[in-house]
Amino acid sequence: MGLMTAFLMPVHYGATVACLDAFEWVMSPHLLLELMDRQRCTHAWLPNFAFNHLVRTKLGNETYALDHVAALINCSEPCKQATFDLFAATFAGHGIRAEQLQVCYAMAETVFAVSQTPLGRRPHTLWIDAGAAAANRIEPVAEGAAGAMPLLSNGPPIDGIVVRIGGGEAIGEIQLRGDCVFAGYLKAPDVTAQAFDDGWYRTGDIGSVIEGEIYVIGRLKDIIIHHGRNYHAHDIESVAGTVPGVKPGRCVALGVWDEEVGSEEVELVAERDPAVAAEDKALRNALRQAIVRRFNLVISKVHLVEPGWLVKTTSGKISRKENLGKLLRDTHRAPAQPGKK
Known part of the structure; x- marks a missing residue:
């Protein structure tokens, strides 16, 4: 950038x-x-x-x-x-x-921009049903409706870029081809082969194209698959960050594999906001209720931690991989994988 x-x-x-x-x-x-x-x-x-x-x-x-x-x-x-x-x-x-x-919407693999909202006009916001989105469907709803989730447009593709949604559903992986899409990764033929599908670059981003504009919902690796439904960690974190008592921008939603259940359970780690007096029990309940109202999703565990607990990358972004490892170490759990005991 x-x-x-x-x-x-x-x-x-x-x-x-x-x-x-x-x-x-x-x-x-x-x-x-x-x-x-x-x-x-x-x-x-x-x-x-x-x-x-x-x-x-x-x-x-x-x-x-x-x-x-x-x-x-x-x-x-x-x-x-x-x-x-x-x-x-x-x-x-x-x-x-x-x-x-x-x-x-931009990435190094396209030199920079994939799409851009028109300057001088407020970007469009589409409100959709969060439950339908978890099943890869787009169902527009009124702002403020129960389970309504906002999607902010990333604008139409720039000239020379063609976009498709992989998987055959309304929501799926954003894939690209065009004049400025790269040819592959230097001296990494195996990685390059995995990055392309019949000439289309697989971005690893999940989203939809609606009326010619791109809506990015999350990353494939940031999807938590809970009881067969897809939940985007960014969306859960955005809702959690609005709850009084949570330090803004300092929470992370994690998918933790549960061997007995045979699915990922959703756990939330949130830093307390020292400027807001809130009892831990009440704060946990408020977080659970906020997420149930938006996504009809029950959080398995809410971990309240002190400011500075969460690990960020050098660019200031929350590192889910590092924080998942830290959480498992702090709670004395070994990393589990689907199908492995």
């Missing part, structure tokens, strides 16, 4: 780049908006967690002028409507409008 949007593309177009060290930004997030104001920056590309980070760390006494910004583009991980709503509300007094917040 950074190489293409903040170096090669500006070089090609002769645009000015305003740079900020990533580690400095993590420590002082407000510096980004200060820089965009001072340098009159028009475009910035941020992962979803960065929008949340800017909201959580707002001091309250800042004065930015951001009405000149053409687009703040959300990419690099699943993009959430709730994140945009919160960001727009938090920074409305600084000139931020809903139509400035855009979405790009």
Whole structure:
């Protein structure tokens, strides 16, 4: 993302780049908006967690002028409507409008972009039934309906990219072909062969194409298969993060294989928010109820931990693999696999 949007593309177009060290930004997030104001920056590309980070760390006494910004583009991980709503509300007094917040679906295997929402127009949000989605069906429902789940559009494919959904159902793996899709991984023929299906690149992302626009729901490896139904860890975490008493952005949903049940059980690890007084029993119940209301899913176990317990990657994303291993070690359980005792 950074190489293409903040170096090669500006070089090609002769645009000015305003740079900020990533580690400095993590420590002082407000510096980004200060820089965009001072340098009159028009475009910035941020992962979803960065929008949340800017909201959580707002001091309250800042004065930015951001009405000149053409687009703040959300990419690099699943993009959430709730994140945009919160960001727009938090920074409305600084000139931020809903139509400035855009979405790009991108990956290195296509050089960068696969799709982009039209600039100047608020990205479309589709509300669907979460139970139907767990069975790979798309059933539109009204916002606020029981079990309603929002999907934020990633826009139509860019010129030269063709998209299909693998598996023959409404929801499945997003697969691509086109002018800028890579030919394969260097000196890795076996990995390359696994990455393609009859010339179509298998992205490993789960989603749907609706009225010509791409909706990304999650990753294949982030799917939890519970009693034959598919649940996306990102969606569970998004709901859990709204419960008072949970530190925003600091929870992870994990599929833990249960040999006796013969399926993955869903366990949730959530960091307590020290700023909110909440009893553990009440907080666990609130988390379970919130997830049942949205997904009709019963969480097997809720683990409440202290701030800083969860493991993140160097890019600031929650690492499910590392956190699953840590949880199993802390609870004195050995990793289990389907079909193995």
